[in-house]
Amino acid sequence: MPFRRSDLADLSYFLAIARHRNFRKAATELGVSASALSHSLRGLEERLKVRLLNRTNRSVTLTAAGEELQGAIREPFAAIHEAENLLNLHRDAPTGRVRINVPDEAAMRLLVPVLPEFVSRYPDVEVDISVDNTMVDVIEAGFDAGIRFGGTVPEDMIAQRLSSDFRWVVAGAPGYFERHGEPKHPEDLMHHRCIRLRLGNGRMYHWDFEQGDDVLALDVPGPVIVDNASASRALGLSGMGLMYAAEPAIAPLVAQGRLRLTLEDWASPGPGYFIYYSSRRQVPHGLRLLVDLIRELRPLG
Structure with a gap:
């Protein structure tokens, strides 16, 4: 034939x-x-x-x-x-398509701030972003790369840092503290309303705390479970319960007085965002340029 x-x-x-x-x-x-x-x-x-x-x-x-x-x-x-x-590598202006799988918070905090400049510099590179909080096999799913917190990157991938590490903190709306008081110790959270988190692999997230040699991981109680940082933030702002988040994600809301941190002495350090891709594939030139620009503009430090 x-x-x-x-x-x-x-x-x-x-x-x-x-x-x-x-x-x-x-x-x-x-x-x-x-x-x-x-x-x-x-x-x-x-x-x-x-x-x-x-x-x-x-x-x-x-x-x-x-x-x-x-x-x-x-x-x-x-x-x-x-x-x-x-x-x-031999063209005056790079072209092609880059497909990236990212959680919602990384899309908003890392990509949205740099994409206008990226499109201005490289108008012929198409960036296809799949916002997905579940853990997927990026290679099997046809993506060029994924972005996740450092501790969750698959071990068989090449990973590059995109942000500094940051603290994980507990926060609530001022109205919540007026109605329910403020925890003095992480274990006091067992008597509070908390907005619980489900990880991308389906597992419930235990809130981590650290002070000196004392380390705690609590399966906090709460009436609502979410797998989306934006939803957790919205519920926290509503005063429904306390939320747990990476500090840069809520820093503007804290500065505005719409959220208030608590248990700051117990804030737990955690790895920042990393982009990862297969060591068995040629990295698309457009992806390299995007990584370089994120590192240049440093939207999360």
Whole structure:
């Protein structure tokens, strides 16, 4: 069967579908519609005269032929993408696309402050940001990199620091303290209303405290559990309960008097944000430029 130019695009689409096992997620990665992906795959299967995927309303799985095709073409396509990235080094203006997976707080505190300048300097580089507080396999999901707190970066990744370390603090609205009083010791929190946190891996977060040699990790009580820093902050501002956050995230609200810190002598130090990516892939030139700009502008110090 003669190889057609359109087969390259269809095979690239197939790899994205095979990687995500989901048409919608693959379409988001590629910047096309899910219907366009479906049409492309049908055409590829008809030309190859073999079924590559099993599709139901609930799942997408690879057939045996699909598994073999994915294994055969994955590395060659990765090599093509790396070659495209290398060409950026020889262009007057970098181009391409950078896909990053970040939690909501990192998006607001690290990326939003630097993106206007980045777009001004490198208008031909497209930055695709997926805001997701769950821990995902960034490579398997088709991202170039992820941003997370230093202690949560997978060990098999290359990590680069994007911010200084900072303190984790307890804060509440002034009205909350008027109604419920102020804790004098971390263990007093067991008698307060706290806004509890669920980590990206599904585990409940224990609030950490440190004073000299005394170290505590408390599973605090509270009527509401969130997995989103913005929601925790909004609930804290409402006066519903005490919140636990990285100090830079709430510093402006503390300065405005809308939140007040408590138990400051027990504030726990924690690692800052790191960007991480696979050591097995060529790092896109646009990603290197973004990292350099974050380090230059230092939005979190």
